[in-house]
Amino acid sequence: MTAAILDGKKISADMREELRAETALLREKGIIPGLGVVLVGDDPASRSYVTAKEKACEETGLYSDEVKLPADASRERILEAVDAFNRDDRIHGILVQLPLPDSSIEHEVIDRIDPAKDVDGFHPYNAGCMMLGRETFLPCTPHGVLHLLKRSGARVAGSHVVIVGRSNIVGRPLANLLSLKNELGNATVTICHTGTPDIGVHTRQADIIIAAAGRPGTVTADMVKDGAVVIDVGVNRVPDASKKKGYRLAGDVDFDAVAEKASAITPVPGGVGPMTITMLLLNTVQSAKRKLGPS
Ligand code: GUN
Numbered sequence: 001m002t003a004a005i006l007d008g009k010k011i012s013a014d015m016r017e018e019l020r021a022e023t024a025l026l027r028e029k030g031i032i033p034g035l036g037v038v039l040v041g042d043d044p045a046s047r048s049y050v051t052a053k054e055k056a057c058e059e060t061g062l063y064s065d066e067v068k069l070p071a072d073a074s075r076e077r078i079l080e081a082v083d084a085f086n087r088d089d090r091i092h093g094i095l096v097q098l099p100l101p102d103s104s105i106e107h108e109v110i111d112r113i114d115p116a117k118d119v120d121g122f123h124p125y126n127a128g129c130m131m132l133g134r135e136t137f138l139p140c141t142p143h144g145v146l147h148l149l150k151r152s153g154a155r156v157a158g159s160h161v162v163i164v165g166r167s168n169i170v171g172r173p174l175a176n177l178l179s180l181k182n183e184l185g186n187a188t189v190t191i192c193h194t195g196t197p198d199i200g201v202h203t204r205q206a207d208i209i210i211a212a213a214g215r216p217g218t219v220t221a222d223m224v225k226d227g228a229v230v231i232d233v234g235v236n237r238v239p240d241a242s243k244k245k246g247y248r249l250a251g252d253v254d255f256d257a258v259a260e261k262a263s264a265i266t267p268v269p270g271g272v273g274p275m276t277i278t279m280l281l282l283n284t285v286q287s288a289k290r291k292l293g294p295s
Contacts, residue, residue: 001226003262004152008144011151012274016060019281023061026288033288034063035093035119035280036085040078041071041101045237050097056277062284063090071101078105079112086114092291093119093284098169116290119283121173130173133180137283142174144275145210145231146184152264154208154229157186162203164219164252165212166193170233174210199223211252221257230258230265233272 023033035057039050050066057064065088067081078100085094094117100106115125121139129136138146149156161178165171171191178187187208192199200223203209211219212233224230234252251268259265266272 001261001263003230003259003265006148006152006229006231006264006266006271008148008266008271008273008275011148012278014151015147015278016056016281019278019285020060022285022289026285026292027061029292031288031291032061032063032090033092033285034065034088034090035095035284036088036091036117037064037066038069038078038081038085038094038096039066040069040073040097043099043101045235046097046099053095053277053280056281057284060281062281065091075102075105075108078109082109082112086112086117091117092287093117093280095120095280098122117287119280119287121283122169127168127173131176133182137287138177138279139169139173140279140283141170141212141233141272141276142177143279143282144272145174145233146177147279148231148266148272148275149208149229150184154264156184156208159187159207160190160205161187161208161210162190162192162206163210163212164192164199164203165210165214165233166191167212167214170212171210174212213252215252216250217254218252219258220254221261224258224261226261227263228261230262231272232266232268235268235273 037050054064085091094113096109110122113123115123118126119137121137126136163171163175175189175191178185179189190202192202203223204225206228208229210231216236230253232251232253236250237247238250240248249269
């Protein structure tokens with residue numbers, strides 16, 4: 001079997017077109033959806049994610065503002081940047097790019113974001129609502145994976161999904177969302193992680209495998225059942241002297257070999273990545289729409 005490519009770029013482009021139209025309507029009513037971004041330090045991957053998010057805002061008609069702080073910025077200075085966006089009426093969504101150079105303050109910084117502007121869905125209030133199946137901002141990468149599965153026609157309800165990786169940003173929220181009884185979920189979910197003795201025992205049973213471990217080569221062909229759907233969340237910079245930048249992007253999945261067995265697979269880049277940014281735009285537009293009051 002040779003897998004169909006799940007084209008996140010195309011699905012994203014369609015969704016962004018819809019969002020552009022929605023944003024244009026909001027603008028006619030005097031509301032310009034706005035995203036406030038806080039970037040601390042100069043990690044090249046974080047810098048490039050933030051640039052991509054701001055470019056997507058511009059292309060979709062959203063306003064964006066960025067506060068860029070040095071890697072040694074004090075805790076107080078970072079909290080001040082969050083407070084300023086909390087107060088700013090032009091800003092409907094706030095994103096603090098993670099990881100922070102000092103990871104020990106991440107909880108405090110996330111807790112400081114007004115939950116009504118928490119378009120990442122990382123605030124404990126929103127994370128709790130998500131877990132309970134209440135309406136809230138859903139975290140962008142898991143939400144993007146759900147829409148990618150939905151728009152590609154994969155059958156999620158009743159299937160066995162195995163997630164490799166238990167991060168707070170991807171693995172754990174995805175497991176929650178996929179197990180909820182609604183039209184995007186209703187799956188049986190297993191989470192594997194670094195404490196799982198033999199991950200292949202589990203992935204070989206999966207109808208859908210979601211790789212979110214942050215390590216290239218985590219999912220190899222021998223770990224995949226014939227006909228499985230494989231979603232690769234990994235974005236790893238692998239040194240490659242033949243490239244101008246000195247690296248290439250690789251996911252967590254051994255793409256070429258797995259594509260021979262899977263029925264469908266996401267590429268890296270061009271799979272989950274664009275969906276994540278699209279969900280950030282979606283959440284920011286949703287947040288701005290709340291200004292209109294209950295519809
Ligand atoms: N770092 C990696 N993924 C994300 C994300 O979705 N949001 C934020 N704020 N930081 C990240």
